[in-house]
Amino acid sequence: MKKILGTIFILMTIISCNSTSEKEKELLEKENELLQRELELTKKEQNSESKEIELTKPKEIKEKKETTQNDIIKETVVKTTGYTFDNFHISANRVGIFSKGMTINDVYNSIPKKQIKKTVGYGEFADDTYDDYEIYDSNMKKILVLTPKQNGNTNSKINRISVLDSRFRTTEKIGLNSTFGDLKQYYATDKISPDMEHIILDVNHINAWFSIKKSELDEGWWNGNGIDKTKIPDNAKFDGITIWWK
Numbered sequence: 001m002k003k004i005l006g007t008i009f010i011l012m013t014i015i016s017c018n019s020t021s022e023k024e025k026e027l028l029e030k031e032n033e034l035l036q037r038e039l040e041l042t043k044k045e046q047n048s049e050s051k052e053i054e055l056t057k058p059k060e061i062k063e064k065k066e067t068t069q070n071d072i073i074k075e076t077v078v079k080t081t082g083y084t085f086d087n088f089h090i091s092a093n094r095v096g097i098f099s100k101g102m103t104i105n106d107v108y109n110s111i112p113k114k115q116i117k118k119t120v121g122y123g124e125f126a127d128d129t130y131d132d133y134e135i136y137d138s139n140m141k142k143i144l145v146l147t148p149k150q151n152g153n154t155n156s157k158i159n160r161i162s163v164l165d166s167r168f169r170t171t172e173k174i175g176l177n178s179t180f181g182d183l184k185q186y187y188a189t190d191k192i193s194p195d196m197e198h199i200i201l202d203v204n205h206i207n208a209w210f211s212i213k214k215s216e217l218d219e220g221w222w223n224g225n226g227i228d229k230t231k232i233p234d235n236a237k238f239d240g241i242t243i244w245w246k
Helices: 002-080 104-110 180-184
Strands: 116-122 129-136 142-148 158-163 191-194 198-203 208-213 240-244
Touching: 104 129, 104 142, 180 198
Parallel strands: none
Antiparallel strands: 116 129, 129 142, 142 158, 158 240, 191 198, 198 208, 208 240
C-alpha cells in the first residue's frame, strides 16, 4: 500500500510539473508576442519621425533662404540711402542744388558727409594745387567736383564746378556729350583757347567752359593766329564742362 501511495505521489508531482512548465511556456509565448508588437510599434514611430524630419528640413532651409534674401534687400537699402539728387539744371549762378556764393561748409550742411570726398587737384605747374571736393550721388557715383577759392578754408566760397555727369544740362539741354553744333545754336562763343589736349570754348552767358578734344578737330584748326572755328566739326562732342564763379 505504501508503495502504491508513493507511486501515486510521484505521478502527481510529475503531472503538476508538466502543467507548470506548460503554463510557463504559454506565458513566455505571450510575452514574446507583446515584445514583437512593441518592436513593431517602435519601428513605425521611428519611421514616422524620420519622415517628419525630412519634411521639416526643406522648410527650415527655405526659411533661411528667405531670411537671407530679406537681409540682402535691407543691406541694399542701407547702402543706397543718402541724398538723392533730382536737380540737374545748369545756369550762370547754379549747378543743381549748389549756387553761387555757397561755401564748402554750406556744402557739408546740404548733403551727407559720406557723399563728399576731399582730394588734391593739380594745375599746370607742380606747385599749383587745389582743394577739390568730389560730390557723389546716393549710388556713390561721382557727379561733380567743387573747388573753393582758398585751400584749407571751408568757409571759402566755391570758385568752380566741374561737371562729370551727363544728366546736368542747361535750359537748352546742353551738357556733356552735346556737340559744338548744339552749342552754337543758342550761345555765342566769346573765346576759344588751346589746352594740353583740348580746346576750351568760353561762354560768358552762363560762366561756363566747354572742352573738346583736339583729336576731334579737322586738320589745320590752328591757323597761326588762333583757332579756326570753321575747323571745329558740328558733331564734335564736349567731354568737359566747368562753371566759374568769381
